Amino acid sequence: MIKRLYIAAAITLWLAISPAAGAEFSAKMVVMGPHGTFSSSIFVKGDWQRHEQAGQIVIFNTKTGKTYTLMEDEKAYLEMGDDQEGDDDRPKDMGIGQVLRDDTGETERLPSETLWGYTCHRYRHIPSEEEFGRSDMWYSPDLEAAIKVVSDTPLGKITMEYREIVEGPQDPEFFSVPEGYKRIDLDF
Numbered sequence: 001m002i003k004r005l006y007i008a009a010a011i012t013l014w015l016a017i018s019p020a021a022g023a024e025f026s027a028k029m030v031v032m033g034p035h036g037t038f039s040s041s042i043f044v045k046g047d048w049q050r051h052e053q054a055g056q057i058v059i060f061n062t063k064t065g066k067t068y069t070l071m072e073d074e075k076a077y078l079e080m081g082d083d084q085e086g087d088d089d090r091p092k093d094m095g096i097g098q099v100l101r102d103d104t105g106e107t108e109r110l111p112s113e114t115l116w117g118y119t120c121h122r123y124r125h126i127p128s129e130e131e132f133g134r135s136d137m138w139y140s141p142d143l144e145a146a147i148k149v150v151s152d153t154p155l156g157k158i159t160m161e162y163r164e165i166v167e168g169p170q171d172p173e174f175f176s177v178p179e180g181y182k183r184i185d186l187d188f
Contacts, residue, residue, distance in 0.1 A: 023044055023144040024170050025165055025166060025168065025170075026041065026166050026168075026170065027147075027163060027166070028163045029042045029160065031159070032161075033156055033159070034156035035155070040054075043174050044170065047063040047064075057070040057072065061081075064081065065082070066079070070177065075180060075181050076181055077181045077184065079183060104127060105126050105127035107123055107124070107125045108124045109123055118140040118147060118165075120140050121139045122139075123139060124137075131154060132153065132154070135149060135151040135152070136151075143167070145162070
């Protein structure tokens with residue numbers, strides 16, 4: 001149960017720092033925290049992401065929030081969200097030392113650093129809600145994505161990193177439900 005919560009927290013973190021339109025790459029996503037280290041594969045093509053991990057595949061549209069969870073064994077999928085565009089959550093163009101305050105808390109631009117050959121803008125977010133701790137993010141403008149995030153969470157410190165990044169075109173078929181899969185409807 002704790003592993004599932006941990007993975008859910010990591011996926012939520014991953015979705016919150018998702019790449020923006022235009023970027024195409026694949027990477028190994030490594031999540032480290034108090035309950036162990038987990039790795040998965042991520043594929044990015046514009047607004048779409050595919051996240052693969054031990055028998056689970058999640059396809060996510062960062063612009064609309066539309067999510068497909070594929071169950072390969074059952075040849076079925078679960079669809080969540082709609083096709084409504086949301087707000088652009090990418091980091092704003094801020095000067096070093098500049099602080100932005102809003103309903104979610106305070107975000108500060110820190111000095112840039114280079115990770116895995118990518119120059120990254122660093123940001124620190126301190127949320128307004130006390131139960132959540134601060135998060136530090138390394139955002140690569142070249143990839144239009146955060147390639148490292150360190151967050152203090154109720155579960156402990158969690159670090160997410162994109163490693164083994166390979167830039168280049170991704171197969172469009174990766175970002176759609178495979179032919180022959182049946183939709184599962186959840187009735188609440």
